[in-house]
Structure formats: structure tokens, C-alpha cells
Amino acid sequence: MECCCNHKGVNAKKKQLDLKKLTPILEKYKGLSGSLISILQEVQEVYNYLPMEALNYIAEEMGIKPAKIHGVATFYTQFRLDPVGKFVIMLCQGTACHVNGSKAIEEAICDELGIKEGETTQDNLFTLENVACLGCCSLSPVMMINGETYGNLTPDKARKIINEIKEKEGKGV
Amino acid sequence: MKIIIGQGSCGIAAGANKVHTEFQNQIQSKALNVELTLTGCIGMCHLEPIVDIVDDDGEKTTYVKVKPEIVDEIITKHIIENKKVDEYMINEIDQMIIDKQERIALRNCGLINPEFIDEYIEKGGYKAAEKAITDMSPDEVIEEIKIAGLRGRGGAGFPTWFKWNAARKSLGETKYIVCNADEGDPGAFMDRSILEGDPHSLIEGMIIGGYAMGAKEGIVYVRAEYPLAIVRLKIAIKQAREKGFLGEKIFDDDKFNFDIRIKAGAGAFVCGEETALIASLEGERGMPRLKPPFPAQKGYWGKPTNINNVETFANVPWILSNGGKAFAALGTEKSKGTKVFALTGKIRKGGLVEVPMGITLREIIFDIGGGIKDNKKFKAVQMGGPSGGCIPAQLLDTPVDYDSINNTGAIMGSGGMVVMDETTCMVDMARFFLDFTRKESCGKCIYCRIGTKRMLEILTRICEGQGKDGDIELLEELGAKIKEGSLCGLGQTAPNPVLSTLRYFREEYEKHIYDKECPAKQCENLLSYNILKDKCIGCTLCARKCPVGAITGNVKQPHVIDNEKCIKCGECKKVCKFEAIEVK
Secondary structure (H helix, E strand, O other), X not given: OOOOOOOOOXXXXXXXXXXXXXXXXXXXXXXXXXXXXXXXXXXXXXXOOOOHHHXXXXXXXXXXXXXXXXXXXXHOOOOOOOOOOOEEXXXXXXXXXXXXXXXXXXXXXXXXXXXXXXXXXXXXXXXXXXXXXXXXXXXXXXXXXXXXEEOOOOHHHHHHHHHHHHHHOOOOO | OEEEEEOOHHHHHOOHHHHHHHHHHHHHHOOOOOEEEEEOOOOOHHHOOOEEEEOOOOOEEEEOOOOHHHHHHHHHHHHHOOOOOHHHEOOHHHHHHHHHOOOOOOOOOOOOOOOOHHHHHHOOOOHHHHHHHHHOOHHHXXXXXXXXXXXXXXXXXXXXXXHHHHHHHOOOOOOEEEEEEOOOOOOOOHHHHHHHHOHHHHHHHHHHHHHHHOOOEEEEEEOOOOHHHHHHHHHHHHHHHHOOOOEOOHHHOOOOOEEEEEEEOOOOHHHHOHHHHHHHHOOOOOOOOXXXXXXXXXXXXXXXXXXXXXXXXXXXXXXXXXXXXXHHOOEOOOOEOEEEEEEEEOEOOOEEEEEEOOOEHHHHHHHHOOOEHHHOOEEEEEEOHHHOEEXXXXXXXXXXXXXXXXXXXXXXXXXXXXEEEOOOOHHHHHHHHHHHHHHHOOOOOHHHHHHHHHHHHHHHHHHOOOOOOOHHHHHHHHHHHHHHOOOOXXXXXXXXXXXXXXXXXHHHHHHHHHOOXXXXXXXXXXXXXXXXXXXXXXXXXXXXXXXXXXXXXXXXXXXXXXXXXOOOOOHHHHHXXXXXXXXX
């Protein structure tokens, strides 16, 4: 794909992405139709997000139109086009959590980290993402940080959990 | 002796893994001859972490809300000294709630270790599949499901036998059977619980379905947000293959080959719609298409495809083992069998319950759920998620079956019940759901794409105190148009939360618009904070806590709030020890 942002300009300054990591994934799915979502899921596991370069590379290697890949990558909430922090806070915004005050939790986290929903802290430690439902409704409000679920949250409890992680990471408050 | 720890997602979130580790350590250090194992969710999420101790004579003792700190005491007293520790045991009422339920779909959840196929087999597992394949013709299987009257548990409640039969009658060598495990309804988690707690019941249901319709391949489309469910399902599929329940010539039937694979969804609510789910399976954007052709005629890769959800499949083995008649004996005339409900929100005892269809909302919420938290007043129960509606207090005696719930303006949906009390604002609830459907609309139909956005804008301005005369009528008009102008279930039902709250709580909307008041005291812009002079003793705590310095007054003198400066954060009310802050 020839695109103004692809080969020159902004991207040229970024450090080169190791595209070799993609080879085993693409080998595995070569010739299997309908596997684009699975490919993207595995690629995201490698980089933690979907870098534009990787998407273009998949397009070239697999013979799929870049527009289609971009279309799929932006349709599903699981896919991210920007890098995320070391800890991804998935804050549940399901009905039960909403009724039990997830908004106040969001405010507390945003305040504690100085970011808004969807953003990453400057030190690349935390990303805050709102998600639809984690399926732990009876423990609402709930959040999941890197796969671990925290339930029955209060604004103070949420702050405490975040500060504990901060401390562990040696960036104490 | 055996110790069983409930390690479903909610148990783990409540700390079950730590409890497990503690038991493990204690058993080792005390050199005890005790088996330590895990199980899925029994449904009493409010009591997690739950630990069962089964004595050698088979007697089971259930300990609830177990923390690592009390593990030592339980082991010392119960296991070493053989004395039960009453204070941590489940109370009689909660035990009765479990015993009173009719568990079919959840029959093994919380009882067996989902990671060992032998425990499922011990409970009679895979006997139904064997019976179907060796003793029955595909038509007889479908007939049995028809007698049972099983309807789809995922939302619309379509008769399962009809779908199976349509797929069976469709011509073609290759057919697919798909399990929709993309439980996207916020507030529902029964499918997760089955996947985590009894994955073999789903696999067996799919084998039977595959045999009935002539499919060789099954696909489970499961949410990526359910990592534990995917892990346990993978283990279960592997074990089923090893035992020969999946693969070639199942139960020595020369002609029947069947296998299952997992496809992880990538997060899109609209993929609950059959044609969108198929598009997603094919690696495309999950956008619905026009029906017909129905998936039973042209589905995955253009081949006949049948889609059912997890709970539906989990019922199937029971029906074949116990007979369709036994299933049909439960429930009401048009809604047979049992249904699993997820009780959440402002409820005292949240969790999963399985009860016969036709029992009333009141029985579920008050008798089983224990009523409303903090002794507040029941206001409404939301059923059917973003496609459903709110059912008010005056309709609490409505029997829970497909048709009665539809008549209230809500839908059965997948069985999520979010309970609301007097502090829940219904306009805000409607706004919450519209925000959800607006985000999840795939964008194909203009009414759904733009209409939901416009409705959300109107609801937002009402909540912010900017509501105008005519807004309610505009919402109703837009709602009707979106229903008409949308292709799939998402758009057709998106206005339901607004229309049903308008039907039962119109007054609350009017209060927001005309009186600039939020009766539930939730919409910040409509609140005003005042200090009651006769209650304030001038402790100055609120003035010190106020983040914007809106509170002034001398020590030991009543304080005042400057409403121009006040940002309505509620901090003063939270800290006041004398109930001197009044919110209007």
C-alpha cells in the first residue's frame, strides 16, 4: 500500500518494528479463509496493540486489502491501534456496575492517574479502558487489571489498588 | 475427605485462588490426607468464596465467605478435630434457596470439577449422546426436543426443534452447528457460568444437535472477555476427544463424525445476531444481513447452519436422558422448562438462580434474592438488557415466561435481571442503555446509527437539566422510527429501554424536564445542596472537605453553601456526621 504516512514522514522516525515475529502466525493461517480476526488477535498478543506497519505487512503477505483489515480492526472493541500501558485497567460499565456506582469509580481512577478513559499515563504504566460487561455482575462495581478481577469496589478501594500497583512498580506516590 | 473450592470467575474475583493456595499450604504442612479440588459457580455469588468439605461418609458442609485467615481454623477444627465450624457455615435460608431451585441447565455447576471429564461422566454425562446416536434416529431426537417445548434461551425464544429441523431438511453435505457463547448482554452471566462450571454439558448438547441435523463440525463462538471459560472449554474438548466422544465414528456409529472448535470473538454486541455472528466467524466485520435466506438455509460459508446459545445446549442432554415430557412438565403452557436468571443490581443476594418458568418476579426478587439492599424500596427490574425494558413495582406479580414478560414491554432476553431501588434514576438508566446501543450499532441502518445518537443526545440533555417541552414526544417518535427502520434485532429493540421507562415512569421524565428535578437524586446538574441550620453544629468538616471552597461559616456556627460555586460533588454530604446536608 502506498500511503503518505506509510513509508516516509512520521513513521520513519519511529523505531523499526520487528515484523519477523509475525511470520509464524501468518504461516499458520496461510490459505485458511476467514481467519483475519484470529490473525489480528494473535498479532495483538505479540505487540499488545496493532501497529499500522504490522497491518500493512499482513495485507501484503496474506493478499488481503488493507482497507478490509482496517475495517475489521476498527469494528471490534478488542483491537487497539495505539500502544497501551503495562497495566490495562478494564473498568466494567455493565448495567449492574452502572447501577452500583461505576461512574464514581471512573472519576476516582481518572483523578488518581490524571488521564481520561481510553488514555495511557505518561509513564506508560496504566491505560484505562471502559468495557461493556465482565460478567461478574454480583460483585459490581468491578474492574479487571491484566486479567485479575477486583470486585465490590468503592472509589477509595480503587485508588488503593492502583497505588499498590504503583508502589510495587517502584514509582510510589 | 475432599475439599472443593468454588473457582468460577466470581469466586476468583472474591479471592478463591488465595483460599485455594492457603488450603494447599496447610494440607501440606499438616501432612493431611485430603483431596483438594475445584468446581464452578453454584450461583451464590454474594457468598463467595465458597468451600465445600465432603466427609468420607459423603456428608457435605458448606463454608461461605472464606478468607485465607480462617482456613487454618477450618482445617484444625473440621478436619483434624472433626468439629464443624458453625460460624462460617452457610445459613439455613441460603441453603434452602439452593435446594429449592430446579437445576437443569446448571445441574452440575458448583458440584463437579469442570476440568475432569470423569466427574461429568459419573453424573450420567454423555449417556444422552450415546442414547441419541445408538438408539434414536435424528428425527426422533428432534421430536423429543419438540415434545420438551425447549425455546432458545438467548433472547428471542424461538423453538429449538424448529431450527434444528430446518437445518436438517436443508440440502447439502456440509452443515455447521454453532454455539453462540458471545454473552454480550450486560448483566447476564449464566453462559459464562456454564462454560466455566460444566463445559461438557454444552459439548454433549452440541454433539446431539450435530447428530440431529447432520452436521460434522461444531463451532463455539465465545467472548474474548471470558478467558477462564475459554481455558476450561479447551480442556473439556481435549478430554472429550480422548474419550472418543468427539472425532470419528462416535459411539461406534460408522456414519457419525463430529468435532468442535473454538473461535474467540473480538467484542461486538451485535454479533449476538445470527447473521452478524456468521460474518464474524468468516473473519469479516460483524454486520447483519437481510433474512431470508435464514442461516438454516445459507449460513457459515453459505452452508446450512444452526445457532443456539450455551444455556439452550446445556438443557439438551437432560431432555434426552429424562424425556421431553419431564421437561415440559415444568413451566407454563407456552414456556416450558426452567430458566436461569442472573440477579444483580441493588439486590441483597445477587447470583444465578434456575427456576421453573412461570414463577413470579416477586418470588425471584424477594424470596430468592432476599429483597433490596440496605432496606430501600424496590423501584423496577430491568430485564433483557439493552433490548429489554424496565418492569415497575406494580407488575411484580407478573409470571416470568416469554409472553408475559413481552407484554410488559421488556423481554426475557438471556435472563439478566438488574434490580433497581428508589435511588436509581430511570432517565439515567435509559440514557445508559442508549449510550450502549449507540456504541454497539454496526452502522448499517441509518435509523439505528443516527437515531440512537439523537435519542442519546435528548436523554443527555434531559439529565443535564436542559430538557425541553416536546422532548418526550420526540423520543417516542424517534423510537418508533428506529424500530421500523432497522434490519436486525439490535436496532429493532434499541428504543425499548426508553419506551418502557416512558410507559411506566413518564412522571419522572416530566419532573426532569419541567421542574428541573431528579426524584432519585442522581442527576448532578439537577441537585442543590443546602445545610440545615438546626442540625449543623459548625464542626467545619464540610468546609474543609469542599474542593471548591463553596462552604463558609464560623466555628460552632451553622455553615452555608454558595450554590453558585457548588459543583455538586456530594463530598459534604458524605463527611457530615450530623445529617445536616440536605439534597434537593
